[in-house]
Amino acid sequence: GDSVTQMEGPVTLSEEAFLTINCTYTATGYPSLFWYVQYPGEGLQLLLKATKADDKGSNKGFEATYRKETTSFHLEKGSVQVSDSAVYFCALSMKTSYDKVIFGPGTSLSVIP
Amino acid sequence: EAQVTQNPRYLITVTGKKLTVTCSQNMNHEYMSWYRQDPGLGLRQIYYSMNVEVTDKGDVPEGYKVSRKEKRNFPLILESPSPNQTSLYFCASSTHRTGVLADTQYFGPGTRLTVL
Numbered sequence: 001g002d003s004v005t006q007m008e009g010p011v012t013l014s015e016e017a018f019l020t021i022n023c024t025y026t027a028t029g030y031p032s033l034f035w036y037v038q039y040p041g042e043g044l045q046l047l048l049k050a051t052k053a054d055d056k057g058s059n060k061g062f063e064a065t066y067r068k069e070t071t072s073f074h075l076e077k078g079s080v081q082v083s084d085s086a087v088y089f090c091a092l093s094m095k096t097s098y099d100k101v102i103f104g105p106g107t108s109l110s111v112i113p
Numbered sequence: 114e115a116q117v118t119q120n121p122r123y124l125i126t127v128t129g130k131k132l133t134v135t136c137s138q139n140m141n142h143e144y145m146s147w148y149r150q151d152p153g154l155g156l157r158q159i160y161y162s163m164n165v166e167v168t169d170k171g172d173v174p175e176g177y178k179v180s181r182k183e184k185r186n187f188p189l190i191l192e193s194p195s196p197n198q199t200s201l202y203f204c205a206s207s208t209h210r211t212g213v214l215a216d217t218q219y220f221g222p223g224t225r226l227t228v229l
Binding site: 004008041042043044045046049089100101103104105106 | 117148153154155156157158203205217218219220221222223
């Protein structure tokens, strides 16, 4: 079945370091891909998304490119801040009878000053 | 302000005592969903609803019930809670436009449930 795999972490980085969180997916068909972020004590919120191959989603300095050939959607940021400390979820959406969303297990990121 | 609200935010209960977690959205969304979040498993869908009086099972529906009598509300009911339902629960909503993929889901703040 459809699934999302991502590095689980936890990931600990120093402020201003480069961030990559890997995400790969398995899907029959052409899903849309998402990154959601969950700050401590809060619900998930959409960070960025891409709906077709080679699309790049971007927001708040984060970027991810939909790579159909490698079935990947890796999240990157050039210079992380302490305020980026959160759990990041990769997800895919398939159009069946409704927009079923499948989430990865989440990656915890801690950024230290 | 557009939002999804859940109540209560925290709940400690005992095995077998019926409980309801409420969820309400003010965005006139057709689609609503309940998830549970467990360490290492991400979010798993419990039930979803595509509109009033239309509900269906997600991936982990056992032990849960839902209802959708009004568009804005989607309560989650645990008739006889058990310790394996201890988890963090999220309600979410989105539009449901036929033929349009990738509608953003809006999440509530979560309800942390402990069943003793």
